[in-house]
Amino acid sequence: MTTAGANRGVISWASLLCILATVALMVVAMRFEGRIWWCECGEPDLWKSSVWTSHCSQHLLDPYSASHFSHGLLFWCFFAWITTGAVGRVTGLASRFPVRWRLVAAVLLAAAWEVAENSPWVIERYRTATMSLDYLGDSVINAVGDVLCCIAGFFTARAIGVRWTLLLFMAIELVMLATIRDNLTLNVIMLVWPIEAIKQWQTQGHEVAWAR
Numbered sequence: 001m002t003t004a005g006a007n008r009g010v011i012s013w014a015s016l017l018c019i020l021a022t023v024a025l026m027v028v029a030m031r032f033e034g035r036i037w038w039c040e041c042g043e044p045d046l047w048k049s050s051v052w053t054s055h056c057s058q059h060l061l062d063p064y065s066a067s068h069f070s071h072g073l074l075f076w077c078f079f080a081w082i083t084t085g086a087v088g089r090v091t092g093l094a095s096r097f098p099v100r101w102r103l104v105a106a107v108l109l110a111a112a113w114e115v116a117e118n119s120p121w122v123i124e125r126y127r128t129a130t131m132s133l134d135y136l137g138d139s140v141i142n143a144v145g146d147v148l149c150c151i152a153g154f155f156t157a158r159a160i161g162v163r164w165t166l167l168l169f170m171a172i173e174l175v176m177l178a179t180i181r182d183n184l185t186l187n188v189i190m191l192v193w194p195i196e197a198i199k200q201w202q203t204q205g206h207e208v209a210w211a212r
């Protein structure tokens with residue numbers, strides 16, 4: 001493959017095949033983990049706006065989709081970081097990691113995250129340590145929606161550049177914090193190092209939402 005060839009096109013048959021195979025493997029793995037295809041309510045809605053109901057993470061999209069969009073933003077920035085400047089020279093990836101394979105890598109990471117997130121160990125940890133009291137894992141359609149959001153984030157970052165992407169990421173974190181008392185940062189903190197005060201504050205949001 002020539003350098004010119006490496007930089008041409010954001011998709012190729014080979015990379016598209018890898019993406020589809022990755023998503024198919026994710027679906028199979030999630031079914032093995034016991035996840036359902038679609039919300040048990042049976043409503044055909046593709047979007048559910050409330051995070052404090054049993055519909056959350058069971059339809060195609062919900063407010064948490066924004067977090068997965070952010071994954072795509074951050075993956076783009078990470079790949080830009082390891083392929084340019086001094087870091088790019090160290091990794092030697094500068095001209096050998098075209099956009100289409102970065103996209104495959106992003107989808108692989110997103111799908112691996114979905115499978116890990118829906119493993120019995122992580123689900124149990126979410127239920128005991130975080131605000132997700134009734135969390136039973138995502139539905140398969142929600143995981144597919146999450147991967148699509150990650151891809152959308154990836155291409156958004158590609159279009160607007162790293163600087164605007166980081167600003168957009170921070171804006172999404174703040175909006176999520178204000179609206180659903182949860183975001184990617186809190187998600188990671190609560191999974192790795194749960195803090196009781198944050199859990200209390202998030203649970204209060206839960207009660208306020210139910211009281212409405």
Ligand SMILES: [Zn+2]
Pocket residue numbers: 039040041042043054055058059
């Ligand atoms: Zn539902």
